[in-house]
Amino acid sequence: MSAAALPSPGIAQPASDEWPLMRGDPTDASLTDAVLAPLWHSSPAWWALFAFSAAGTLLLLGTVAYTVMVGIGTWGNNIPVAWAFAITNFVWWIGIGHAGTFISAFLLLLNQKWRGSINRVAEAMTIFALVNAALFPLLHLGRPWFFYWLVPYPATMNVWPNFKSALPWDVAAVTTYFTVSLLFWFLGLVPDLASARDRAPTLLRRRVYGVFAMGWRGSGFQWQRYRVAYVLLAGLATPLVISVHSVVSLDFSIAQLPGWHSTIFPPYFVVGAIYSGLAMVLILLLPVRRAFHLSGIITEAHLNAIAKLMLAMGLMLAYSYVIETFMAWYSADAAERYTYLVGRPFGPYAVAYWIMTVLNVLSPQLFWSKRLRTNTAALFLVSVGILTGMWMERFLIIVTSLNRDFLTSSWHIYMPTWVDWGILAGSFGLFGFLFLLFLRFVPSVAISEVKSLRLELASRRRAESSHA
């Protein structure tokens, strides 16, 4: 059983005569050289970005150390707005991770071969986004050094974590997701790490890549086992795309707060997660494609496909916004109606509401235009807009529901502190830091998949020409 044995509706759906999946006439060797080049040579631009993101990481370390030493009183949250930035950032980062699994596992099972050029970047993004996501609930515990109390283990306390609380659900969801994502990423990397081992210029590098390649020789036997394991892991990872963010959304919908207590939350959150993740994939992919001269492998066909997916997700998200608002009105519940019809659009956080609406609902409509779907500037700007809009959405859901619930006595305006902003900015730094390291040490495109795609495209061309 292999991916190629799945029912194959054709290897190149998004490709057309206008936009082939692969440009130029590369050989296996030239593909390997092109992808591995950044591993052996760095550039001043890389060092500049690396220094910048390292500074951001230091900011994160500093603000986290300050939080741990002084306590979470350094943040703006307090009762009733107890979640605020920490949980906004958590939901946002974990949502971004979803596109990685969507592209690598979902599209693998659907036999979308074009994913081979972009899945590595998407999977790395998933893992680094999850690292950031996990940071926030841990810090939000207040005493992060007791995080292991969230794990159901036979403790001398004789009590288990409260399974009715959202916190242990998050732990289960995030750890499962992280483990499967990491395994999937690593398994996909093994043949490419072997390529890096075979081409590395120094003995030390050959040995380091050799350790991680785990003795891969590329024999038929190894490939057969490898494909089975890869498809099995994809089968495990695929339901996680749906389940993880559904669990995260249930953190909200189990509560009775106006704006949270809604059954639409799981699909609504999953769509938003994939949406923001696709935007992040583009933000990472476009500079990588240009800097590493990969436009022969990552062509307009790929950009077009991602843009179409983003447009579809954006429409589904807009539908969720409409239904959510309609249900609030239809429920005839005064608090629900106030939250959706007055509090969010015209209340103290109305700016976030309108930013969210414009960026999430209106900006992807640009991608009805075929020209804009392959325009890198438009793709990049809309993606930045969508990430901003999605952050605003999570902020709005959390803060506007908590800050004004049923009782006047628990109304409170939340304002973030400089530590809140510092940790958010620092988490971008850490994300960039990890991603830049990834670019220099790991093949950023799945070489083996691209090479097999090249062979399939070549044999198809031969078949077509002999037929003609």
Place this chain on the structure above:
Amino acid sequence: MAAPFPRWVNTLARATLIAAVCTLVGVPVALMAWVRTPNATRRFQPVAQPIAFDHRIHVTGQHIDCQYCHFSVERAASAGIPPSSTCVPCHSTVWMNSSALSLVRQSVATGTPLHWNRVNALPGFVYFNHAIHVNKGIKCENCHGRVERMARVYQAAPLTMSWCVDCHRTVRAPTNCTTCHR
């Protein structure tokens, strides 16, 4: 190009994988086992005191009731460490000039309490109350062990939360969080 590794690295790689799995499983299991040992709970470790007070002589020998000295046990959260004056009624007639009691005499004369060392310590977030336990029929030795046989007193129970909760469940005592944590 020479092979990057000599042949014995295969064995090293397998050994490393086995060691990694053993560490990942073994360290948490070892930690969970260790917190249950007397080393971690400080059980059975006799605590040195400023005076060599011997419960065997007073309880087994002289049949003095626990509550003669620990007098607030029925009424208060703390059982009470007796003030030095508790010793005076008897020791004004027996062993009155013993050097072993010089610190007690000094304490009574100057009115400064003796610094006994704590044997059974609970964390600050546990609100334990002796009175309710004693009044509901729990005996001293249920938790403190056979103090009348101890030359130097040691902690007899593990004092882990599971030890508390097990008993509370058995005798159907309340197990709400706020019973002990407020």
